[in-house]
Amino acid sequence: MRAAQRCAWWQPETLREAVAASSESADVGTESAGGRVPFWALMAFTFVLLLAPQEFIPALAPMRLGLLTAAVAITTHVADRFTHRRPVMRVTRETVVAAGIAIWALVTLPWSYWPGGSLAFLLDMYFKTLAIFWLLGNVVNTRERLRLAAWGLALMAVPLAAFGVHEYHAGRFMDEGPVKRILSYEAPLTSNPNDLALVLNLILPVTLALALLQEATGPRLLLLGCAALDAVAVILTFSRAGFICLALTGLIYVVKLIRRPERGWVVAAIVLIVACAPLLPSGYLERLRTITDIRSDPTGSAQERWGDTQAAIRLVSQSPIIGAGVGMNILALNDMRGALWKKVHNVYLEYAVDLGVPGLVLFLAIQAGCFRTAASVMRRTAGRSVWRDLFLLAEGIQVSLAVFAVAALFHPVAYHFYFYYMAGLALAARAACEAETQG
Incomplete structure (x- = not known):
């Protein structure tokens, strides 16, 4: 939003409003999509599910990577939804x-x-x-x-x-x-x-x-x-x-x-x-x-x-x-x-x-x-x-x-x-x- 305001000082009023509205819409869209942590935790779970790094690095086995990454994805998603007062x-x-x-x-x-x-x-x-x-x-x-x-x-x-x-x-x-x-x-x-x-x-x-x-x-x-x-x-x-x-x-x-x-x-x-x-x-x-x-x-x-x-x-x-x-x-x-x-x-x-x-x-x-x-x-x-x-x-x-x-x-x-x-x-x-x- 700040970036849009800094670069819009020279623009006509209608164009400045359009840029502001576009930036606001992008902010709302990001909020609606939810945070990035749940998504990347889900991708990490997929990596563990398909490639099982713990099979090649035994030291990782006690960490239970599948359970850990899935738990992070679920808890951060739920927390994000509650924070923004959106349906879980x-x-x-x-x-x-x-x-x-x-x-x-x-x-x-x-x-x-x-x-x-x-x-x-x-x-x-x-x-x-x-x-x-x-x-x-x-x-x-x-x-x-x-x-x-x-x-x-x-x-x-x-x-x-x-x-x-x-x-x-x-x-x-x-x-x-x-x-x-x-x-x-x-x-x-x-x-x-x-x-x-x-x-x-x-x-x-x-x-x-x-x-x-x-x-x-x-x-x-x-x-x-x-x-x-x-x-x-x-x-x-x-x-x-x-x-x-x-x-x-x-x-x-x-x-x-x-x-x-x-x-x-x-x-x-x-x-x-x-x-x-x-x-x-x-x-x-x-x-x-x-x-x-x-x-x-x-x-x-x-x-x-x-x-x-x-x-x-x-x-x-x-x-x-x-x-x-x-x-x-x-x-x-x-x-x-x-x-x-x-x-x-x-x-x-x-x-x-x-x-x-x-x-x-x-x-x-x-x-x-x-x-x-x-x-x-x-x-x-x-x-x-x-x-x-x-x-x-x-x-x-x-x-x-x-x-x-x-x-x-x-x-x-x-x-x-x-x-x-x-x-x-x-x-x-x-x-x-x-x-x-x-x-």
Whole structure:
């Protein structure tokens, strides 16, 4: 404000008033957006979640960096809201439905296979996930913060992908089984090759969105290099679900870009893929064939997961309303098909087995709501060059949500951060869009 007053002494009165009004509006916008500390604490939490520095620097482990950064983000956000006498959180349909899942999980606790275990699961896992989901939609509420969050994800994915590529070329694999699977990055979300592929596939569309909105050649090439590294790492995980999701991302962007000025990107990408096809790792195509012919899987995992899927469907038919209790599908499956102590590898069936059909319906409502939220941001910003970044980022987030909708058929990650982080970014895109269009 002082700077505006110092430089406006020579201007006509009307222009001076306009500058003052603009400065006042910027001050109000900053106050409405909230302080920077919660945002950077949230980004620090994301760094710890994805890269787990405590795994490489053991002295950091006692500090519990994940809990520390999340606590700082939440407490400073709440304090900032109270200081400025603003609502602590934006109440949206998606956050209400997410709260509904938590409430339903609490209501069904008495009928859980293990009530104490279900309560511990809520406290240790799902409530933390919901806290970050809520925080993303409330703290990442400006265009600048949304761009920074996207850049953060794109750059944080680089060490994950580079580690996977390095492990493959170094010949470090999980075991001596018929399919060589690389050792995964030691972090909460990437503890096995399938999860590593999932994380990279969810971040990839956001990286491509950032590349599309860059005008300078240098940053664009950097981001395209990051995207290519992500794709290579996904392939080297030998994850079948990872390949399906990678192909889905490519297909969606081909359909979208072929009708835009960026159609040249599509041609270049297709040529590059065809040229690199002979470089696929040995045994990769044989691994992909087991997607359609599960009996040919030499590891037996495809057959085992198909059996678990059938057992889970039988469990849902036997208890369609209450379920086995949140987080208890392992125990329910043990009863149904024997003690293997494995979750059902399907997010939708996880919710249905744990929380019955009501739990599944609530999750589908969140999923659809966040997808529509990203679509609404795209509609409001389409064709507006000044809001091109919002359009492309919302589009990337929507593609990530579509990727998860397919990946959910193969992963036991119903209550983890994978979906809820991208869903939170969808709410963040809406908040940023509303701040821009109403400002």
